Amino acid sequence: xxxxKLITLKAPLTDKEIKALQAGDKVTISGTIYAARDSAHRMxxxxxxxxxAGAILYYAxxxxxxxxxxxxxxxxxxxxxxxxxxxxxxxxxxxxxxGKGRRSQEVIDAMKKHKAAYLVVAGGTAALLAKHVKKANVxxxxxxxxxxxxxxxxxxxxxxxxxDCKGGDLFEKGKKKFRSA
Amino acid sequence: xxxxxxxxxxxxxKKLCVEANTNLSEDVLEALNKALxxxxxxxxxxxxxxxxxxxxxxxxxxxxLCQDTGIVTAFIxxxxxxxxxxxxxxxxxxxxxxxxxxKGYLRKSVTLDPIERKNTEDNTPAIIYTKIVPGEQINIKxxxxxxxxxxxxxIKMFKPASPKEEIDEFILETVExxxxxACPPMIIGIGIGxxxxxxxxxxKQSLLREIGRHNSHPSTAKWEKELxxxxxKTGIGxxxxxxxxxxxxxxxxxxxxxxxxxxxxxxxxxxxxxVKEAIV
Numbered sequence: 228x229x230x231x232k233l234i235t236l237k238a239p240l241t242d243k244e245i246k247a248l249q250a251g252d253k254v255t256i257s258g259t260i261y262a263a264r265d266s267a268h269r270m271x272x273x274x275x276x277x278x279x280a281g282a283i284l285y286y287a288x289x290x291x292x293x294x295x296x297x298x299x300x301x302x303x304x305x306x307x308x309x310x311x312x313x314x315x316x317x318x319x320x321x322x323x324x325x326g327k328g329r330r331s332q333e334v335i336d337a338m339k340k341h342k343a344a345y346l347v348v349a350g351g352t353a354a355l356l357a358k359h360v361k362k363a364n365v366x367x368x369x370x371x372x373x374x375x376x377x378x379x380x381x382x383x384x385x386x387x388x389x390x391d392c393k394g395g396d397l398f399e400k401g402k403k404k405f406r407s408a
Numbered sequence: 409x410x411x412x413x414x415x416x417x418x419x420x421x422k423k424l425c426v427e428a429n430t431n432l433s434e435d436v437l438e439a440l441n442k443a444l445x446x447x448x449x450x451x452x453x454x455x456x457x458x459x460x461x462x463x464x465x466x467x468x469x470x471x472x473l474c475q476d477t478g479i480v481t482a483f484i485x486x487x488x489x490x491x492x493x494x495x496x497x498x499x500x501x502x503x504x505x506x507x508x509x510x511k512g513y514l515r516k517s518v519t520l521d522p523i524e525r526k527n528t529e530d531n532t533p534a535i536i537y538t539k540i541v542p543g544e545q546i547n548i549k550x551x552x553x554x555x556x557x558x559x560x561x562x563i564k565m566f567k568p569a570s571p572k573e574e575i576d577e578f579i580l581e582t583v584e585x586x587x588x589x590a591c592p593p594m595i596i597g598i599g600i601g602x603x604x605x606x607x608x609x610x611x612k613q614s615l616l617r618e619i620g621r622h623n624s625h626p627s628t629a630k631w632e633k634e635l636x637x638x639x640x641k642t643g644i645g646x647x648x649x650x651x652x653x654x655x656x657x658x659x660x661x662x663x664x665x666x667x668x669x670x671x672x673x674x675x676x677x678x679x680x681x682x683v684k685e686a687i688v
Contacts, residue, residue: 251451266525290472290515296577299513300472303555305589327647328556349458349647350556350591351680352468353475372527373515385458387451387649389588398588401650406447406643 235383239281240322242342250395252388254346260325260384262287262377264304267368273315276367276376284316286326288373289357298363302353303327306345310334317334317341324384329398338392340389359384409546410487412688414495417546421504421534422688424550425480426512428682429472432463435619436681439656443593452651456593459646459679461621474680477514478552480505480534480571483616487543498536506530517555537609546688549616557594560586566670575600575672576635582674583639583655588648591678593656595619596639599664599673607671614659615677623660632658656681 233307236244237258248254260283277286288305290299306326314337322343327350328336335399338345348356362380367374389397435525436550444456466473481521482501486492509516509531519525529612541547562582566575579598599610622629635658645651656679665671 287475288515289475290477291513299515300466300475302475304476305559305588327591329587329648347588347649348454348649349462351474351554351678352458352462352471354469354471355458355462357471358465361626372529373517374527389649397650398648401449401451401645402643402648403650404643405452405645405650405652407641407652 233364236323238322240282240283241281245322245342245344245392248344248388248391250388250391250397252399254386254388256283256386257382257386258380259283260379260381262284262301264288264374265308266371266374267376268309268312270368272312273319275316277378279316280320282321283323284321284323286324286380290353292330292363298357298360300353301357301360303348303350306330313337317343330390335390335394335396338390339394342392344388344392345390347389348386356384410490411493412490412546414492414497415498416688417492417497417500417548418504418507420548420688421482421501421550422511423509424548424684424686425505425508425514425552428550428552428684429477429512429514430470431467432473432680433683436656436679437463440679443653443656447646447653449645449649449651451649452646452653455646455649456653472514473682474554475515476517476554476556477509477531478554478682479518480531481551481553481612482534482536483549483551483613484536484538485541485547486538487545488540489544497538501534501536502532505532505534525609547685548688549683549685551612551615552682554678554680557586557590557676560590560676561611561674563604563619563671565604565675566672568668568670570670576638578672579635579674580642581640582676584642584644587644588677590676591680592644592648593646593653593679595656595674595677595679595681596635596658597677598658598660599663599675600659600660600671601665602671603665603669604671606663607673608675610661610663611673611675614661615675615681616683617659619657619681625662628662632660644681646682
């Protein structure tokens with residue numbers, strides 16, 4: 228495994244920026260990202276309520292926001308549950324998805340085809356991650372409560388490239404490296 | 409006969425739910441710190457540090473540790489010399505949950521129906537297990553558990569003649585399948601014996617035991633240590649990105665069962681292990 232370097236990303240992202248990402252790279256994200264999960268995906272299918280071109284999609288739904296604060300705790304949810312929707316969204320132009328857990332082979336194939344990357348953030352670090360969110364607005368399906376689609380402005384949001392657009396997979400590489408059974 | 413007003417139970421449940429979600433227990437923190445000192449992967453260490461820092465931030469700012477503030481499971485031991493007055497136990501518990509999730513700014517993650525999936529908007533109903541015990545106290549343990557890890561749990565009915573190795577294999581397979589999805593480092597709760605329905609209950613109950621404390625039965629304690637070692641050799645590591653910390657603990661509970669049965673249930677728990685207890 229190569230030594231990881233720190234990269235900063237900001238949407239809209241280009242194919243060139245995605246191609247430069249390798250599984251294991253540590254990145255920070257600033258600018259706009261969108262948050263959506265199960266129910267919202269079921270509602271919007273292949274047509275998200277935001278411009279997908281070069282966009283970053285975060286699988287998350289926060290705790291309620293307290294008075295005077297930007298957002299509640301907001302960590303990643305399991306990306307695997309969104310797998311059936313992801314190829315269509317990548318085709319539409321989404322460049323990065325962020326979550327936790329594995330992706331299906333169909334998603335990995337679509338990531339190779341449409342030049343996209345999958346990033347993970349540490350699950351269960353939701354209070355820390357909230358500190359990187361500077362602005363938050365519900366842009367669709369307010370009736371879904373915590374599952375509404377959010378537009379977030381983030382600053383130095385930390386993530387790790389888990390699967391790159393060439394199929395490089397940190398879950399596999401990392402596991403192989405540290406397996407001793 | 410001692411009388412306890414239902415409102416007292418409501419208040420206790422409310423307090424325990426908020427505390428569980430914002431204040432990571434000392435035993436879990438200690439296990440995380442110990443793991444950090446031993447983890448061989450630098451990415452793994454970084455994730456463990458983030459998890460520990462997150463717990464500190466959550467505690468300091470009274471923020472939920474995880475955005476998935478869970479479904480509430482309440483384990484209630486009621487002394488047989490106690491009478492609950494001015495309300496029912498179920499109502500008192502659910503009222504406490506509703507108050508905690510509203511006033512504590514916790515996420516409402518419960519749907520009224522598993523198919524129609526409409527959110528109940530106050531995180532009720534809780535899953536409530538009651539047990540009548542001697543005495544005149546009410547012991548309440550609250551577990552708020554996220555969906556991601558719970559989804560990775562499994563049960564298998566073994567043959568009584570199945571060798572122990574086969575059971576180990578099933579447990580390891582369940583952990584491998586859970587992998588990155590269950591927010592490792594995980595805590596593995598195992599229930600062996602009972603019936604098809606009781607084994608998973610036992611597996612969940614095993615998670616109530618303090619992290620780092622082994623089963624009082626020496627052979628079960630030995631089995632827990634062996635399994636933990638095997639699980640930490642899988643290489644899954646923190647968040648599944650590779651490492652030597654895949655689980656913080658393995659807790660096994662055994663129970664009598666039918667001569668022709670050997671149920672084994674594995675309840676997968678994430679590192680954000682939220683259990684709090686109080687006596688009323």
